[in-house]
Amino acid sequence: GAGVSQTPSNKVTEKGKYVELRCDPISGHTALYWYRQSLGQGPEFLIYFQGTGAADDSGLPNDRFFAVRPEGSVSTLKIQRTERGDSAVYLCASSQTAGLAPYNEQFFGPGTRLTVL
Amino acid sequence: DAKTTQPTSMDCAEGRAANLPCNHSTISGNEYVYWYRQIHSQGPQYIIHGLKNNETNEMASLIITEDRKSSTLILPHATLRDTAVYYCIVLYNNNDMRFGAGTRLTVKP
Numbered sequence: 001g002a003g004v005s006q007t008p009s010n011k012v013t014e015k016g017k018y019v020e021l022r023c024d025p026i027s028g029h030t031a032l033y034w035y036r037q038s039l040g041q042g043p044e045f046l047i048y049f050q051g052t053g054a055a056d057d058s059g060l061p062n063d064r065f066f067a068v069r070p071e072g073s074v075s076t077l078k079i080q081r082t083e084r085g086d087s088a089v090y091l092c093a094s095s096q097t098a099g100l101a102p103y104n105e106q107f108f109g110p111g112t113r114l115t116v117l
Numbered sequence: 118d119a120k121t122t123q124p125t126s127m128d129c130a131e132g133r134a135a136n137l138p139c140n141h142s143t144i145s146g147n148e149y150v151y152w153y154r155q156i157h158s159q160g161p162q163y164i165i166h167g168l169k170n171n172e173t174n175e176m177a178s179l180i181i182t183e184d185r186k187s188s189t190l191i192l193p194h195a196t197l198r199d200t201a202v203y204y205c206i207v208l209y210n211n212n213d214m215r216f217g218a219g220t221r222l223t224v225k226p
Contacts, residue, residue: 004160031212042204042216043161056212091160098212105151106214108160 002026004109006092012115013082021077021112025094032075033106034067035091043091049075050098082116089113120144121205126221129199135192137220139205142186148209150181152190154201155219161204164190195224 005024013019025032031050035043045059049069057067064082069075079086093106122140129135141150149168153161165172165179167188172179178191192199204219 033212033214035216040218042202042218045215048212050212093160099210105163105166106161108162110158110160 004092004094004107006090006109006112008112009110010113010115012117014117015082015084017082017116019079019082019114021079021090021114023075023077023092023094023109025073025075025092026107027073029094029096029107030072031095031098031104032069033093033095034075034077035093037089037091037111039088046077048098055098079114082114084116087114087116120207120215121217123203123205123217123220125218126223128223128225129192129195131197131224131226132194135195135199135222135224137190137192137203137205137222138187139190140187141205141207144185144207145209148207150179150185150188151206151208151214152177152179153204153206153216154199155204156198156201161216164203195222197224197226200224 007022033048034046037043047057047067052069052072064080067077089111091111093108095104095106149166151166152164155161165177167179167181181188200223202219202221204216208214
């Protein structure tokens with residue numbers, strides 16, 4: 001079956017602009033996660049959803065970042081007033097559900113590379 | 118605070134076993150050890166996980182010490198396609214997955 005998909009694969013924008021990054025999880029997966037990965041570092045947790053609700057948004061760096069998942073499937077990560085420091089690869093992952101570790105591995109998409117000029 | 122400590126980089130000859138160590142001295146009794154890897158320009162990929170016992174699957178083996186303070190991921194016959202960054206993660210709930218910097222494994226011909 002299809003894996004996690006993310007669009008666009010690359011996004012170049014100018015400082016101060018608004019961007020939206022989309023994630024399509026594996027069908028039937030109720031948990032969805034967003035990560036940000038800077039060059040040479042491991043992925044950094046941003047937010048995760050269980051269904052439609054954001055269960056943990058403690059990783060969002062500031063209020064310019066926001067994510068939604070209105071129907072419990074596709075999710076959009078929104079960044080307002082982009083800054084050069086927002087440049088990174090944004091990864092999305094999904095799992096059957098969130099909870100006890102051994103039953104719910106995360107499946108990752110290929111990421112969206114965001115470049116803020 | 119980092120829960121795991123891994124070497125920054127390692128090399129391995131093609132066809133030989135790659136042994137990647139991980140220290141997790143503060144692991145609690147109900148936390149699992151997970152390994153993911155990330156090949157260049159791709160998202161991380163699950164490899165294996167374990168709690169107490171050694172585990173083996175089609176990709177790798179995981180050896181966990183009896184005191185659970187360290188573990189080793191073993192790729193029995195490394196190929197060039199195994200060149201990647203390998204992440205060791207300890208967690209109880211899968212929504213609490215926090216990556217460190219990982220080990221960059223380079224498999225050389």
